[in-house]
Amino acid sequence: MKIVVFVKLVPDLVEELTVDPGGTTLDTTWLRMIINEFDDHAVEQAILLKEKTSTQVIVIAPDFDGVDEVLFTACAKGADQIIKLTGDFSSINNHALARAVASRIKILQPDLVLTGVQANNDIDGSIGPALAACLNQPFVGYVSGVTLEDNTAIVQKEYPGGVIAEMSITLPAVLGIQAAEQPPRYVAVSKVRQVMKTSNIDEQPLDELDNSGFPEVTRMFQSETSAHAEMITGSPDEIADRLVSVFKEKGILQRTNR
Amino acid sequence: MSQDIYVLIEHNQGQVAEISYVMLAAGRQLAGIHGSQLFAMLLGYQAQGLSLDIAADKLLYIDHPALKEFAQDAYLLTLTEIIKSRQPRVVLFGNTTIGSDIAGAVSIALGLDLASSCRYFTSDGKFVSQICGGKIMAEGNLSSGTTLLTMVPGGYKPEEGQSEHPPVIENFSPPVLDNLRIKNIKFIQPESFDIDISKESILISVGRGIQTRDNLELAENLANSLGGVVCASRPVIDQGWLPTTRLVGKSGKHVKPKVYIALGISGAPEHVEAITGSETIIAINTDPKAPIFDIATYGTETDLFDLIDVLVEKVEAAKAS
Structure with a gap:
């Protein structure tokens, strides 16, 4: 069994986000990139499957700032091969990424492709369904559990309200991971450093990228909302007093019977 | 066309x-x-x-x-x-x-x-x-x-x-749908042994800002004091700190309590869409730009770790007076 995990880096939303002076893209000058948390779950799910069955895990990521650490970390967790796709990704969208990654995956011929179900900077749909269509394979997203049986994957797909659909998918297939069966494991920095000395990142240049498939953005702006919370300021004591009066107004404070 | x-x-x-x-x-x-x-x-x-x-x-x-x-x-x-x-x-x-x-x-x-x-x-x-x-x-x-x-x-x-x-x-006549590769086997309903958070009137919801499993105790104290129930956004559920029955969000429950208190929740769209039915939303988050403040009724940038113990004390005092 061979599993490919596609991973990408996304803007860290804890940091301040600004729009480029051109007004149609994010300003990436000071943008801090981190692994897409759903992709982190996809890596974990692949490693969990590897621990249950004899499976080869290959992790692929496009070259964003910080990607080497992400790939070496995946390796320290148990990935067998790590591939960095190189090229100019400054204005890439998921359609272009899907086409480019599909061309690599066709060569690797995995039984299963895992990727995060979504990313915070998706603007032309998430990458999973597009990747599956490029490969002419079925796709199931919002997956929070995977079991492999011969040429079939049995998956748990999440629906609103906490309902879960159990589905079977004939392999090869692409899955969009919502959550691995357990939280992504922690690996010590020292172990990642050790892996950096003993493992190699396989660098593969990508040819020209085809960004078609997304309508033109004419304006990008910070979310401006018509409403904003009434902000309560002051010391914790003062804030607590104000909140207690809100609770009283709402009639949710039940007097203690004495 | x-x-x-x-x-x-x-x-x-x-x-x-x-x-x-x-x-x-x-x-x-x-x-x-x-x-x-x-x-x-x-x-x-x-x-x-x-x-x-x-x-x-x-x-x-x-x-x-x-x-x-x-x-x-x-x-x-x-x-x-x-x-x-x-x-x-x-x-x-x-x-x-x-x-x-x-x-x-x-x-x-x-x-x-x-x-x-x-x-x-x-x-x-x-x-x-x-x-x-x-x-x-x-x-x-x-x-x-x-x-x-x-x-x-x-x-x-x-x-x-x-x-x-x-x-x-x-x-509209369907196309030939043979040799399909995806099959639905069964639907699994949410666990019935836990409470249904969509029916609760006071919810204390925790997000990534709660930092550790041990800190959940703060939320539980506040919930006990107010007669409410603790629930959470996705990152907390994914850590396994609370069962999936307590998930508020796109693939969890949509809730509509009288009071929804969001502790350390940024307000990602997947979460926000599930809480807009709340009567009053109180957001406690140190990030002044957190989108949760755009939909909350009241907000404060105070650190929840400085506030909750004081708040619980005051709630208890108000209940006793």
Whole structure:
């Protein structure tokens, strides 16, 4: 069994986000990139499957700032091969990424492709369904559990309200991971450093990228909302007093019977 | 290409999803702008009954046993046939566990442009999408060909997509749906042993800002004091700190308590869509730009670790007075 995990880096939303002076893209000058948390779950799910069955895990990521650490970390967790796709990704969208990654995956011929179900900077749909269509394979997203049986994957797909659909998918297939069966494991920095000395990142240049498939953005702006919370300021004591009066107004404070 | 607007009706286990009505409301606006008709597409098996309150000019009904429940490959084959034969101006999908699985695949398969997470359309028909957890909006024109969009809730009232008059039904023959690779085996209902947070009137909800499992005790203390229940956003559930029955969000529960207290929750769109029915939202978050403050009634940037113990004391004192 061979599993490919596609991973990408996304803007860290804890940091301040600004729009480029051109007004149609994010300003990436000071943008801090981190692994897409759903992709982190996809890596974990692949490693969990590897621990249950004899499976080869290959992790692929496009070259964003910080990607080497992400790939070496995946390796320290148990990935067998790590591939960095190189090229100019400054204005890439998921359609272009899907086409480019599909061309690599066709060569690797995995039984299963895992990727995060979504990313915070998706603007032309998430990458999973597009990747599956490029490969002419079925796709199931919002997956929070995977079991492999011969040429079939049995998956748990999440629906609103906490309902879960159990589905079977004939392999090869692409899955969009919502959550691995357990939280992504922690690996010590020292172990990642050790892996950096003993493992190699396989660098593969990508040819020209085809960004078609997304309508033109004419304006990008910070979310401006018509409403904003009434902000309560002051010391914790003062804030607590104000909140207690809100609770009283709402009639949710039940007097203690004495 | 026609100028008509098509909406994919989402349903699961015999229930039409609310996002369908949101999309019908948006679709009605677009049909007005383009001077065209609004079509709903219902894929199902013996499911015509689901169409009764759908506010569309026409409902395209496609009946096949393989379409009884959502399966991405059967939907992909069917929708590509419909779009190829009808060539609509716009096709709307939910940015949901159904629509998001299918829209990108249709886009690649038919070479049509796709924009995701659209919240609303401007009066001149531009789409406005949200990215980066709702912090950034992107506005753009529809492409010259059929344009696909996935929609998030929040821009339109679901009631605007409902009608007392059932739409005119037009049957569309399904394509050959053989050799499908995805099969639904069964549905697993949420665990019934836990409380149902969608029925609680006071919720203390914790997010990533709670930092550690041990800190959940703070939320539990506040919940005990107020007679409420602790629930959480996705990152806390994924850590296994609370059971999935306590998940508030897109794939968890939608809640509508009297008071919803969000502790260290940033307010990602997947979470926000599930709490807008709350009467009062109190957000406690040290990030002044957290989107949660845009929908909260009250907010404070105080560190929850400085506030909660004091708040519990004051609540207890108020109860005793």
